[in-house]
Amino acid sequence: MNKSRNWHMIFNVIIAILSFLSCIILGHVLAALLFELTGKPAELVSYLISAIMGFLIFVGIAKLASEIFSRTKYGRKHNLMRHQFFDSTLEALNKISRGDFNISITINEHDPFSELAESVNKMARELSSMESQRQDFISNVSHEIQSPLTSISGFAALLKSDSLTKQQREHYIEVIETESKRLSKLSDNLLKLSALESENVPLLLRDFRLDKQIEHAILILEPQWIEKNIDIDAEFEKISIHGDEDLLGQVWINLIHNAVKFTPENGLIKIKLYKNDCQIICQITDNGVGISKEDQIHIFERFFKVDKSRDRSLGGNGLGLSLCKKIIELHNGQIIMESELSKGTKFIVTLPK
Ligand SMILES: Nc1ncnc2c1ncn2[C@@H]1O[C@H](COP(=O)(O)OP(=O)(O)OP(=O)(O)O)[C@@H](O)[C@H]1O
Ligand SMILES: [Mg+2]
Incomplete structure (x- = not known):
């Protein structure tokens, strides 16, 4: 896709150079005809006048061509497509900024901005995967915290009863102790993981x-x-x-x-x-x-x-x-x-x- 786009660009540049040269020559010819009528000015001035005429002809033709092109069926379609492309890209970026990563901009590979559309699509995919990892992480951590806390509060409530045997009491205390240790290990491991995942981990x-x-x-x-x-x-x-x-x-x-x-x-x-x-x-x-x-x-x-x-x-x-x-x-x-x-x-x- 990039190769064909490169060839397309080289072709356009060659056409532009050739058109420019033709306009300069035309400017030269017209200036010569003008000098026939008015008489030839100094060498430098005549060069300058023919160059300016050539340049003006080039600008005029380019403007006319783009005007005609935009009025043709193909030109109108092209402009419409460009508007649609910018509208959909803008809409996609707005959605991303609101936290909605479910977007996909249609890519037309002949459009010079298709790379921009591809990058926006890629960015949305990556943000979406990061977001789901973040949500998984939060739900996992909450679950790992919630289960021991439920046990601890449940067994602590049971301990309030006066009719417990010594064995029951010891068992409940043991559960509370184990679950508290589990919570403390969880926070310890999470801290270690996040420290190790940071960019520069100082290894001793x-x-x-x-x-x-x-x-x-x-x-x-x-x-x-x-x-x-x-x-x-x-x-x-x-x-x-x-x-x-x-x-x-x-x-x-x-x-x-x-x-x-x-x-x-x-x-x-x-x-x-x-x-x-x-x-x-x-x-x-x-x-x-x-x-x-x-x-x-x-x-x-x-x-x-x-x-x-x-x-x-x-x-x-x-x-x-x-x-x-x-x-x-x-x-x-x-x-x-x-x-x-x-x-x-x-x-x-x-x-x-
Ligand atoms: N030697 C093993 N044999 C069978 N299953 C294993 C073995 N080692 C790990 N696993 C499985 O892989 C899972 C993940 O192991 P990991 O060490 O990461 O967590 P854990 O031991 O459950 O908890 P933690 O290490 O955080 O206290 C375990 O829960 C277990 O299901
Ligand atoms: Mg383990």
């Missing part, structure tokens, strides 16, 4: 032992895997890395915690850390519930949980993996996942050496 880079860090993450999560009688099979090479220790620590905690959460009792989690010539690789494999092919594509999206009700009882907000992905990307690494439903899941993190 330093050298540290990655194998020791992953061992530490396993230890922190010991109560959870011991409770489910899960076996942890760890195979680590001694590896030092230059990275942000705090951020990378969160990656291992979330991946191992997920493996523990989504593996039934007596399961097995294998964690392997090794390196090759240019990469450090960490694999975390579980033999848990696995993730279906349809869900795998959404797994790194914010707030995504495979089974909302089951995952709720496990206490997550669905932000862990999006945080992991962001952190790994900030370290110029990659995180991928392989999984089979009911067989298990493997997360593979690769980091540059």
Whole structure:
């Protein structure tokens, strides 16, 4: 489309130059005829007069041509189309300014302003997708805040009763405590995500032992895997890395915690850390519930949980993996996942050496 437009423009320029030259020659001829009658003035003045005559002829012809063109059927149609184009573009821009992004300006590829129309259409599409992401985000956050708050207020109301047994009271207090922790984790993760997504994230880079860090993450999560009688099979090479220790620590905690959460009792989690010539690789494999092919594509999206009700009882907000992905990307690494439903899941993190 652009190529044909370029040729069209070159053709118009050539025609304009040729017409201009013809008018200058015509001006010259007419001036010569005039000088026959009046006598020839000085050389410079005669050149000037013939040039001015040529230019005036050119302007006159151009004006006449455009006047005739605008009166022809084609010219009227052309003007009408241009008016329609500007009207619809203006209307589209007004709609966008009112927050309505559902617009589409009809594009006529021969129109010199078609690129403007394409840009307005593209802008509307992008704004619309940003708007729906914003709405999803708000509804997800509200939902994640609303559910624990409902539990907290419900159980707090129950606690007012005098006829509760000690066991019941302890259970209610425990629920309130868990749900409060969930709320606090949600706000913490949201703050972290928004900080990591801002343009310039200051990474606190330093050298540290990655194998020791992953061992530490396993230890922190010991109560959870011991409770489910899960076996942890760890195979680590001694590896030092230059990275942000705090951020990378969160990656291992979330991946191992997920493996523990989504593996039934007596399961097995294998964690392997090794390196090759240019990469450090960490694999975390579980033999848990696995993730279906349809869900795998959404797994790194914010707030995504495979089974909302089951995952709720496990206490997550669905932000862990999006945080992991962001952190790994900030370290110029990659995180991928392989999984089979009911067989298990493997997360593979690769980091540059
Ligand atoms: N190892 C795994 N096995 C099976 N499903 C998993 C595994 N890891 C993650 N998932 C699925 O992916 C979802 C998203 O995981 P993510 O870590 O982002 O959130 P979460 O663990 O639910 O909550 P959060 O990490 O914010 O506390 C989980 O809810 C779960 O459904
Ligand atoms: Mg998680």
